[in-house]
Amino acid sequence: MLKLTKKADYGLMAMKHLAERAPHGACSAKDVADAYGIPQEALAKILQRLVKAGLLHSQHGMNGGYTLARDAGTISAFEVIRAIDGPLFITCCITVRGECDQPDRCTIREPLRRVTERIGKVLRRINISEMKKEATSQEEEEAKKPAELVTIT
Numbered sequence: 033m034l035k036l037t038k039k040a041d042y043g044l045m046a047m048k049h050l051a052e053r054a055p056h057g058a059c060s061a062k063d064v065a066d067a068y069g070i071p072q073e074a075l076a077k078i079l080q081r082l083v084k085a086g087l088l089h090s091q092h093g094m095n096g097g098y099t100l101a102r103d104a105g106t107i108s109a110f111e112v113i114r115a116i117d118g119p120l121f122i123t124c125c126i127t128v129r130g131e132c133d134q135p136d137r138c139t140i141r142e143p144l145r146r147v148t149e150r151i152g153k154v155l156r157r158i159n160i161s162e163m164k165k166e167a168t169s170q171e172e173e174e175a176k177k178p179a180e181l182v183t184i185t
Contacts, residue, residue, distance in 0.1 A: 034122060034151070036113065042070050043078045043116045044109060048163045050088070051104035058097030078116060085115035104164065110155035120155070122148050 036044075046064045053059050061079055065072040079098055082088040087107055089099050100107065114120065123144050 037117055039074070039078055039116045040113045042068075042075055043082060043112050044160075044163065045070070046075060046079060046098075047082070047087070047100070047104075047107065047112055047160045050098055050100050051160045051164045054100060054104070058091050058095065058099045060097040063097070081115055082112065085111070087111060087115060100160070104161035105159050107160045108156045109158040109160070109163070110152060112160070113155060120148060120152055122151065 045068050049064050049067060050059055061076040062072055064070070064079075065075045079088060079090070083090045083098070087101055089101050091097060091099070110120070
């Protein structure tokens with residue numbers, strides 16, 4: 033089963049929260065943590081990773097806190113996940129260095145590489161501003177339809 037880490041979940045939740053609150057200025061880590069019941073220390077570390085990746089700005093002082101570094105429509109879910117968890121790999125043999133302990137016998141490496149690539153493309157198409165929008169009745173109807181199968185060749 034493919035699943036995001038808790039840190040990535042928290043990061044996406046925080047980015048959505050900051051996008052929704054953007055017109056009102058910066059939000060503290062405590063504000064975001066309290067809004068979602070996230071441990072404040074863990075969230076602070078996640079927010080610092082997002083600052084380091086250039087996705088957030090951090091301001092100190094009385095009116096300080098975090099704000100999006102760019103418009104929410106230009107920040108993808110992929111960027112947030114990568115900033116927190118590093119490169120996306122669905123199997124341990126598909127790595128940056130391409131290490132595989134069974135290169136002569138493995139028959140799934142290339143198909144799994146393509147799956148990873150396609151997941152990345154989907155996550156790149158989802159931006160934070162889309163995540164903050166409430167589901168419309170049309171989107172709810174789309175969600176009820178059976179999922180489309182993807183053929184890997």
